[in-house]
Amino acid sequence: MKCSSSYVNLIHEYLDGDLTKENEQLLKQHLQECDACQEHFKQLKRTIAFVQSTSHIDTPMNFTANIMAGLPKEKSAVRMNR
Amino acid sequence: MELLLKRKIKKVKKGDQDAFADIVEYHKDKLYQLCYRMLGNREEAQDAAQEAFIRAYVNIHSYDSSKKFSTWLYRIATNLCIDKIRKKKPDYYLDAEVAGTEGLNMYSQIAADQALPEDELERGELQDLIQSEILKLPEKYRTVIVLKYIDELSLKEISEILELPIGTVKTRIHRGREALRNRLRHL
Numbered sequence: 001m002k003c004s005s006s007y008v009n010l011i012h013e014y015l016d017g018d019l020t021k022e023n024e025q026l027l028k029q030h031l032q033e034c035d036a037c038q039e040h041f042k043q044l045k046r047t048i049a050f051v052q053s054t055s056h057i058d059t060p061m062n063f064t065a066n067i068m069a070g071l072p073k074e075k076s077a078v079r080m081n082r
Numbered sequence: 083m084e085l086l087l088k089r090k091i092k093k094v095k096k097g098d099q100d101a102f103a104d105i106v107e108y109h110k111d112k113l114y115q116l117c118y119r120m121l122g123n124r125e126e127a128q129d130a131a132q133e134a135f136i137r138a139y140v141n142i143h144s145y146d147s148s149k150k151f152s153t154w155l156y157r158i159a160t161n162l163c164i165d166k167i168r169k170k171k172p173d174y175y176l177d178a179e180v181a182g183t184e185g186l187n188m189y190s191q192i193a194a195d196q197a198l199p200e201d202e203l204e205r206g207e208l209q210d211l212i213q214s215e216i217l218k219l220p221e222k223y224r225t226v227i228v229l230k231y232i233d234e235l236s237l238k239e240i241s242e243i244l245e246l247p248i249g250t251v252k253t254r255i256h257r258g259r260e261a262l263r264n265r266l267r268h269l
Binding site for chain 2: 009012015016018040043044046047048050051052053054055056057059060063064066067068070071072
């Protein structure tokens with residue numbers, strides 16, 4: 001059985017931390033009664049966990065030095081005032 | 083930290099290049115991460131992140147110091163990445179937009195139904211799979227998903243970076259999450 005999409009919207013609001021206490025109660029109750037929405041909710045939470053689990057990629061060596069080397073030359077007056 | 087950054091930016095505005103190196107050091111990891119997840123390979127990510135910093139330097143006078151510097155910097159980098167994505171966009175037919183979905187294509191609606199055998203899903207392969215699914219998202223969904231879940235920014239910050247109403251950002255996050263769910267739910 002397919003539920004009205006309003007419950008899916010509530011799930012997304014919940015995931016964004018936007019759900020009012022009242023609607024949270026409504027959603028909780030519905031999830032206990034509806035396997036399809038319960039499954040949908042679980043899949044979304046797993047999806048988020050997957051995306052968050054992608055590992056940190058190291059920034060290349062000499063990243064800052066490369067940028068500094070690529071900047072237009074600064075005015076000599078500044079250099080002298082330092 | 084914000085205060086220290088503000089001081090450094092003031093120096094950069096006066097023409098002091100060395101102060102800019104500290105600004106780069108402070109932001110480089112997050113910015114590189116953003117570019118990598120948007121573009122999917124290291125060289126392009128490096129080019130994009132470096133270009134973003136150079137543009138920030140060259141245009142530092144147009145930065146409004148009453149606003150958060152990182153928001154401005156992220157905006158530059160995000161726009162650069164989107165430009166690059168549009169330039170290399172392949173036009174295979176699954177990429178055609180589905181009417182009424184604001185940019186969702188057929189591909190994002192097809193579930194990955196051939197579940198991979200568990201033993202093939204070594205950690206590295208799983209990571210590759212997730213990254214490739216992120217890369218298959220249309221760029222407007224990819225951007226918000228990366229900003230929210232990889233750079234861990236708030237909806238308010240994302241809305242400021244993209245200069246979009248917060249409601250639009252939410253809609254895109256919801257659709258991006260649904261598209262990814264369709265592709266990853268069999269794992």
